[in-house]
Amino acid sequence: MTRLDTLVRAAVDLTGYRLGLxxxxxxxxxxxxxxPERPGIVPPRSGLKLNRVVGYGNVELHNGAPSGVAIVPLHIGYIQEGAQNHALCSAALMGAGETRLFEDACCVQAAQGGYLQGRDQWFFVLPVELRAKALALRGKPGYSKLWQDISTVNGRYGLPARGHLEQILTRKRAVLTQFRSRLExxxxxxxxxxxxxxxxxxLEIAPDPRFFAEMWMPLVCFAYGVAAWRAEPPRPEPESFAVRDLAELRAELTRSREHHIERLGSWMPADTAMNTVEQERYLDLRLHTLTGAQxxxxxVTEHDRPIYASLFAVH
Known part of the structure; x- marks a missing residue:
């Protein structure tokens, strides 16, 4: 496998992480x-619970695990029947049994009505087009602060230019969920x-595979699938190989994938310089915010080693 730190030049130590095909x-x-795995961190779906939405812009979460620190993922959005749906502007650290009110959440519905369906989707992650905007709004009051940006994104997608994120997340859900089935x-x-x-x-890194598995659908379908759906290319002609048997076909597929990963370096941003600010701490865990031009x-680090990371391109 290729080392991650040889491909991603970031203000965080990525030693020990490896890339697959x-x-x-x-x-x-x-x-x-x-x-490297860091066991004991409470995963987001089975451990964290949305307690309530206390009016507009105020979201209360609860770490219901009997032990372990919960890392609230960056830009997670919660769905609640009968109330406005919100997304958080920042990640967070929560102790076992802790209940915390986030007063800087972004409402993602500009008016009553059109609620997301909570029966088959528990949470989402903001589309990458909105993430830099949301990160810059952390700590700032105002439940409607993301509506204009949501409206702009909807307009680009040929949807009504309103601050309703559910126009993408539900009306295009059948298209977006295909990414979960097409990627393994x-x-x-x-x-x-x-x-x-x-x-x-x-780049998304979780403390352990269980944590990442619970983030898989929200990341693949919503955080990155939305932009991919918009950029979907015409269906290409299937790649053909001159092979005589299954073993040769497998070898050709492996070589094709290895060639693909060699090209990834040229797809990385040229400017990876970032400023780092400590956001909060819990025991030996530190939550840092990184901002740069691209x-x-x-x-989240522990003894200066990352155990959680969510880094994205600035749009």
Whole structure:
């Protein structure tokens, strides 16, 4: 496997993380990441619970695990029947049994009505087109602060220019969920590099495979699948190989994938310099916000080693 730190030059130590062979679904390329695990971190779907939405812009979460720190993923959005749906501007650290009110959440519906369906989707992650905007709004009041940006994104997609994110997440859900079925989550995988077209879109690293598995659908379908759906190319002609048997075909496929990963370096941003600011801490864990001209995101470190990272291209 290729070392991640030879491909991604970022203000975080990525030593020990390795890249697998790329998988391609239309305009979306996903490169699996394997590496050191940090057990004991509470995963987001089975551990964190949305307690309530306390009016507009106020979201209360609860870490219901009997032990372990929860990492609230960056830009996670919660769905609640009968209330406005919100997304968080920042990641967070929560102790076992802790309940926390986030007062800087972004409402992602500009008016009553058109609620997302909660029966088969528990949470999402903001599309990458909105993530830099949302990160810049952390700590700032105002529930409607993301509506104009959502409206702009909807307009680009040929949808009504309103601050309703559900126009994408539900009306295009059947298209977006195809990325989950066309890409394979591998055993032991705890992260991924995402590219849309031939451009870097994001790097996601989780503490362990269980945590990443719970983030898989929201990341593949919504955080990066939305941009990939918009950039979906015409269906190409299937690649053909001059082979005589199955063994030769497998060898050709492996060589093709290896050639693909060699090209990824040219798809990375030229400017990866980022400023780092510590956002919060819990025991030995530190949450840092990273901002740069072409990359931004947040990282959780323990003794200066990353155990969670969500870095994305600045649009």
């Amino acid at each position: 790329p998988q391609v679904a239309g305009a979306l390329t996903m490169v699996p990441v394997h590496g 989550l591998l055993p032991g995988q705890l992260g991924a590099l995402f590219f849309v077209g031939e451009k870097f879109a994001g 990359l931004a995101g947040q990282v």
